[in-house]
Amino acid sequence: MSTTLITNIGELTTNVSSPLGRSGTLTDAAVLIEGERIAWVGPASDVPALPGGYLEVDAEGRAVIPGFVDSHSHIVFGGDRAAEFEARMAGEKYAAGGIRSTVAATRGASDDELRARLRGFLDEMLAQGTTTVEIKSGYGLDVETEARLVRLAAEVTPEVTFLGAHVVPAEYADRGDEYVELVIGDMLDACAPHSKWIDVFCETGAFTVPQSRRVLEAGIARGLKPRVHASQLGPGEGVQLAIELGAASVDHGTYLSDEDVAALAASDTVLTALPGVEFSTRHPFPDARRLIDAGVTVAIACDTNPGSSFTSSMPFCIALAVREMGMTTAEAVWAATAGGAAALQRDDIGVIAPGKRADLVLLDAPTRVHLAYRPGVPLVKKVWKDGVAVR
Numbered sequence: 001m002s003t004t005l006i007t008n009i010g011e012l013t014t015n016v017s018s019p020l021g022r023s024g025t026l027t028d029a030a031v032l033i034e035g036e037r038i039a040w041v042g043p044a045s046d047v048p049a050l051p052g053g054y055l056e057v058d059a060e061g062r063a064v065i066p067g068f069v070d071s072h073s074h075i076v077f078g079g080d081r082a083a084e085f086e087a088r089m090a091g092e093k094y095a096a097g098g099i100r101s102t103v104a105a106t107r108g109a110s111d112d113e114l115r116a117r118l119r120g121f122l123d124e125m126l127a128q129g130t131t132t133v134e135i136k137s138g139y140g141l142d143v144e145t146e147a148r149l150v151r152l153a154a155e156v157t158p159e160v161t162f163l164g165a166h167v168v169p170a171e172y173a174d175r176g177d178e179y180v181e182l183v184i185g186d187m188l189d190a191c192a193p194h195s196k197w198i199d200v201f202c203e204t205g206a207f208t209v210p211q212s213r214r215v216l217e218a219g220i221a222r223g224l225k226p227r228v229h230a231s232q233l234g235p236g237e238g239v240q241l242a243i244e245l246g247a248a249s250v251d252h253g254t255y256l257s258d259e260d261v262a263a264l265a266a267s268d269t270v271l272t273a274l275p276g277v278e279f280s281t282r283h284p285f286p287d288a289r290r291l292i293d294a295g296v297t298v299a300i301a302c303d304t305n306p307g308s309s310f311t312s313s314m315p316f317c318i319a320l321a322v323r324e325m326g327m328t329t330a331e332a333v334w335a336a337t338a339g340g341a342a343a344l345q346r347d348d349i350g351v352i353a354p355g356k357r358a359d360l361v362l363l364d365a366p367t368r369v370h371l372a373y374r375p376g377v378p379l380v381k382k383v384w385k386d387g388v389a390v391r
Helices: 082-089 096-107 111-127 143-154 176-194 209-221 238-244 258-265 275-281 288-294 314-324 329-336 338-343
Strands: 003-013 025-034 037-043 055-058 063-066 068-070 130-133 160-165 197-202 228-230 249-252 270-273 298-300 360-363 380-385
Touching (some): 068 338, 096 143, 111 130, 111 143, 111 380, 143 160, 258 288, 270 338, 275 314, 298 329, 298 338, 314 329
Parallel strands (some): 003 055, 003 063, 160 197, 228 249
Antiparallel strands (some): 025 037, 063 360
């Protein structure tokens, strides 16, 4: 079993709650890694006696944070939509139907082409400190392609989400209920063996609340856990549906009523904010300050996809959350690590503590504040995934 000691850490964000806050910040700290797990955390002056043969890494006063947990991505697809982005920047309005152009490109791509692109996005994410990623299907919208997408995603992560109910495909135009029958029948049969989660885009232009309920309940009956896209384009009942069905997270949440916020605060459902979407679509940013002050658990994710948020950078999303959503840097980093873990119902990641997975990021900066203070600057110096230095 390999042993690594990271010492002389200027600022260590553990996300272990303390009287000073849930970021659990330590200064002049050290972390001991044994195998895939964290063995010890504490002051650098109190490192326990170690056997010979261990690797020592001197952080030289830099900051260390948990690896980012990106709990919402769509990174198995073909083509891109740069022209659509340019049109939006020129004033055109974003709508859910643009997904269909990616569906055509994805259906036409081979497994090898999709796999190579997927691994390229994962490398991008890892270089920016993301050590855990959830991956959704949703760009196939037929049985064969959706099954391919979840199978490819399952090659690289256990956090696979079946999102056959992304939008109604062109061949089912004006026949949404008929398409839902396909999703909860043959498509679910083909995708459930490769998936952990079931998701639906409960939104005007996508699926109604009754349709969304049918999709989620069918997935739950097959042993999948629910998550929901809701309240991205306008207010609706998707948040209440997600809470009623015990969804791990409801994602977007740009347009929330006071009743939605109160219900989220009283539930175990995480609100996953996706600030890259608002940056790309020019919709209002979610009010994270309102949510946090009400007691809602908030996560941050990239929503990497070709249409509404083609970024894979969690540091960029943290900077947006601080600048545009009313979060402190400590809150944004927590949301991008422990918050993402909560959205995936994981307690082994997003935290630097004994027994947890050794997923850590060494920043080329003295504090986590620099993630928002120096937006766009590559501040990730080193990454450990399961105790192994991967970059």
